[in-house]
Amino acid sequence: MGFCLGASMAGLKAMTATSGPGISLYSEQISFAIGGEIPLVIVDVQRLGPSTGSATKGADGDIQFLRWSNSGGLPVIVLAPVDVTDCYTLTVRAFNLSERFRCPVFLASNKETAMTRESVDLVSLQIPSVVNRNHCPPDREFLPFGPGGEKDVPYFLPLGGDRLVRQTSSTHDEYGYITGDTETIARGIRRMENKLLGAINSLSLFEYDRDDSADTLLIVYGVTARAARVAVQRIRDAGGAVSLLILKTLFPVPEKTIQRCIADAERVMVIEMNLGQYVREIERLAGSKPVEFHGRMDGKLISPAAMCEVMGL
Amino acid sequence: MSSLLNRDRPPVFCPGCSHDLVVRALDRALVAMGKQGTEVAIVTDIGCSGLFDTFFNSHAMHGLHGRALTYATGLKMARPELTVITIMGDGGMGIGGAHFLSSCRRNLDITLLVLNNFNYGMTGGQCSVTTSPVASTASGFLNELEPSLDICKVASAAGSPWVDRVMATGKKLPEQIRDAVQYQGFSLVDIWGVCPGRYSKRNRVTLKGLEEEMAALPPVSGAVQENERDEYADLYRRKSSRLSLPSGPVDIEPIYSSAFTGQKDILLLGAAGQRVNTAGELLCLAAMSAGLHVSQKNDYPITVLRGHSISEVVLSSSPVLYTGTGHPDVVFALAREGVTRRRSVFEKLKPENLVIRGKGVEVPEHEGKTITIDFKKLRIPSMHWALISLAVLAEEKSLITEKMLRAGLAFRFSGNSLEEAESLLNHFFSRKNSYRTSHS
Ligand code: SF4
Numbered sequence: 076m077g078f079c080l081g082a083s084m085a086g087l088k089a090m091t092a093t094s095g096p097g098i099s100l101y102s103e104q105i106s107f108a109i110g111g112e113i114p115l116v117i118v119d120v121q122r123l124g125p126s127t128g129s130a131t132k133g134a135d136g137d138i139q140f141l142r143w144s145n146s147g148g149l150p151v152i153v154l155a156p157v158d159v160t161d162c163y164t165l166t167v168r169a170f171n172l173s174e175r176f177r178c179p180v181f182l183a184s185n186k187e188t189a190m191t192r193e194s195v196d197l198v199s200l201q202i203p204s205v206v207n208r209n210h211c212p213p214d215r216e217f218l219p220f221g222p223g224g225e226k227d228v229p230y231f232l233p234l235g236g237d238r239l240v241r242q243t244s245s246t247h248d249e250y251g252y253i254t255g256d257t258e259t260i261a262r263g264i265r266r267m268e269n270k271l272l273g274a275i276n277s278l279s280l281f282e283y284d285r286d287d288s289a290d291t292l293l294i295v296y297g298v299t300a301r302a303a304r305v306a307v308q309r310i311r312d313a314g315g316a317v318s319l320l321i322l323k324t325l326f327p328v329p330e331k332t333i334q335r336c337i338a339d340a341e342r343v344m345v346i347e348m349n350l351g352q353y354v355r356e357i358e359r360l361a362g363s364k365p366v367e368f369h370g371r372m373d374g375k376l377i378s379p380a381a382m383c384e385v386m387g388l
Numbered sequence: 389m390s391s392l393l394n395r396d397r398p399p400v401f402c403p404g405c406s407h408d409l410v411v412r413a414l415d416r417a418l419v420a421m422g423k424q425g426t427e428v429a430i431v432t433d434i435g436c437s438g439l440f441d442t443f444f445n446s447h448a449m450h451g452l453h454g455r456a457l458t459y460a461t462g463l464k465m466a467r468p469e470l471t472v473i474t475i476m477g478d479g480g481m482g483i484g485g486a487h488f489l490s491s492c493r494r495n496l497d498i499t500l501l502v503l504n505n506f507n508y509g510m511t512g513g514q515c516s517v518t519t520s521p522v523a524s525t526a527s528g529f530l531n532e533l534e535p536s537l538d539i540c541k542v543a544s545a546a547g548s549p550w551v552d553r554v555m556a557t558g559k560k561l562p563e564q565i566r567d568a569v570q571y572q573g574f575s576l577v578d579i580w581g582v583c584p585g586r587y588s589k590r591n592r593v594t595l596k597g598l599e600e601e602m603a604a605l606p607p608v609s610g611a612v613q614e615n616e617r618d619e620y621a622d623l624y625r626r627k628s629s630r631l632s633l634p635s636g637p638v639d640i641e642p643i644y645s646s647a648f649t650g651q652k653d654i655l656l657l658g659a660a661g662q663r664v665n666t667a668g669e670l671l672c673l674a675a676m677s678a679g680l681h682v683s684q685k686n687d688y689p690i691t692v693l694r695g696h697s698i699s700e701v702v703l704s705s706s707p708v709l710y711t712g713t714g715h716p717d718v719v720f721a722l723a724r725e726g727v728t729r730r731r732s733v734f735e736k737l738k739p740e741n742l743v744i745r746g747k748g749v750e751v752p753e754h755e756g757k758t759i760t761i762d763f764k765k766l767r768i769p770s771m772h773w774a775l776i777s778l779a780v781l782a783e784e785k786s787l788i789t790e791k792m793l794r795a796g797l798a799f800r801f802s803g804n805s806l807e808e809a810e811s812l813l814n815h816f817f818s819r820k821n822s823y824r825t826s827h828s
Pocket residue numbers: 400401402404405406407436505509510582583584585586587
């Protein structure tokens with residue numbers, strides 16, 4: 076992580092990959108990447124926890140950890156790939172978002188995704204075009220932590236270039252000097268919060284497969300979405316009705332999208348490979364609509380049959 | 389005289405703090421080398437010495453407790469032309485001990501100045517790794533329990549090619565810093581000083597006393613001959629430039645048509661050494677030659693040369709969704725180790741399902757069809773059982789065909805391995821009846 080932070084500040088794109096035990100160690104540096112607004116992609120191939128857990132069995136047990144692993148609790152971006160194709164395209168997207176917003180971006184993968192080989196149709200692969208960070212124009216004063224080209228996102232200049240760059244993990248002013256001035260601190264924190272929360276619409280990725288006649292909305296993410304697609308098809312083939320929302324951006328929580336989908340349903344079902352993590356976000360958005368949960372955390376995939384059974388459809 | 393000191397941010401240490409002397413000595417060293425601020429990055433750790441970067445008009449990176457060397461490493465690898473100087477206290481050096489050892493061993497061209505004042509000054513005078521066991525600190529008796537660490541000794545033992553020690557008051561401090569920075573590799577300078585704020589008053593430590601203590605130690609003076617070697621980034625670039633770019637994924641155009649539509653799950657149960665995972669991959673490649681979508685998951689213990697080896701393969705005429713194989717259409721039973729792990733799947737087998745079994749491998753009762761092959765009698769070594777089982781499956785023609793399997797081999801192997809695999813198949817297909825022991 077430290078190497079990545081140094082290399083990223085020198086202007087390179089950097090990525091690191093780990094699983095639960097590693098992401099725990101990353102925690103302090105994740106906070107630095109957020110507070111220092113250092114672009115970085117962090118892949119968490121989640122494996123069954125707690126702790127060193129199972130080498131190697133899958134789970135989605137780090138979802139809230141990714142959201143809250145930074146001291147200070149500032150927002151982060153977490154994307155969740157469903158399959159190998161997503162691993163490819165979402166990684167490009169993760170880099171693009173990290174460059175655009177000057178922040179770390181997480182890919183919440185799963186052993187079941189990363190250690191599964193599968194055929195991919197390379198021809199139909201939609202690879203997003205590459206975004207690079209916004210460098211400070213030569214005629215402007217460089218404020219490493221002041222508002223820059225895009226609202227609330229500072230311009231970047233590489234450390235080691237021909238204009239001096241100050242980077243710090245401590246609370247700082249627009250110039251990168253440590254400060255104790257509460258107004259300056261508050262302004263910086265607000266800006267870092269706004270740069271992501273204010274852009275939710277442009278960074279929310281999801282697939283909504285709506286059935287007009289369905290009462291039930293199934294919400295899933297990651298590898299679980301694969302079984303969910305099979306379950307939904309089985310239910311429909313048998314004359315039943317169900318809608319499916321697959322979230323690919325988990326954080327910042329795409330609140331409006333989720334609420335819009337919930338509004339179409341009478342009942343919400345959340346299925347996750349953990350004891351119930353993302354369901355918390357759904358519950359707070361569902362209002363008075365009942366939210367049911369099914370989880371499994373023993374290293375095995377949740378099967379389509381189990382999904383049909385818990386939904387009773 | 390010119391200076392890289394930041395006029396807007398003069399040093400703000402406690403009166404008498406040795407850090408002040410080092411700030412000025414570092415500036416003198418950089419000026420003596422003719423460095424511009426843009427050519428230098430000062431990377432600092434946490435603690436009073438962590439303020440260093442703000443006092444200079446240079447690139448600056450201030451990070452977490454004990455981690456400064458990691459940022460310095462990333463920076464230097466990315467920008468080899470940059471002069472990277474890392475400043476840590478004895479506190480951070482202890483916290484980031486592993487990074488310290490790695491840096492000594494790695495020999496990347498960065499300089500580390502350890503501002504050693506024998507305690508955690510900023511946090512209130514707790515003991516650090518260099519605190520003397522007879523000192524009085526804010527940590528009660530804890531420092532009495534552990535001997536203090538000789539930074540230079542550790543650095544030399546860990547492979548640092550440049551190790552130097554000097555007093556913060558040392559007349560030659562700027563020169564010694566300059567020499568360390570100019571050294572083309574990792575360089576460490578252990579700089580002893582006083583911390584009047586937290587340590588030296590309560591311990592009656594004086595600069596003179598420290599000087600005497602240092603003089604009594606075996607001398608260190610820069611280059612450590614036995615540790616001299618190639619600089620890391622230089623070596624890294626030389627070695628990596630010789631590598632060829634990785635080839636992209638295998639591009640497989642469908643040339644055959646599939647014998648089925650829908651999805652088929654195949655479970656290969658074997659043991660280490662039977663090339664089960666390779667067989668799973670061959671099956672996938674064979675199926676792809678008929679335009680099928682495939683997925684493969686392997687399961688084996690961390691002791692890769694012992695124990696079970698299992699491969700789960702899904703072949704499908706539409707994209708593969710759920711990758712679990714709870715109700716397989718075909719099971720290869722090639723070793724007890726694999727079968728034991730997945731006993732429960734046998735009871736789910738239906739009459740239309742197939743088990744391809746090596747003679748002698750016990751399988752639980754099931755309703756599927758079984759083909760048993762007496763590999764031992766045929767003198768086929770265990771490492772080829774999985775491949776021959778694929779040929780048996782191809783002969784059944786329901787999932788893959790001989791042509792597809794041969795196409796799979798050609799995608800996976802080349803040269804001698806391809807020849808060997810092909811001759812095994814030739815042998816099988818020319819004498820297939822002799823392979824089949826029983827068919828029930
Ligand atoms: S606490 Fe010690 S190290 Fe820190 S500024 Fe004061 S004297 Fe220097």
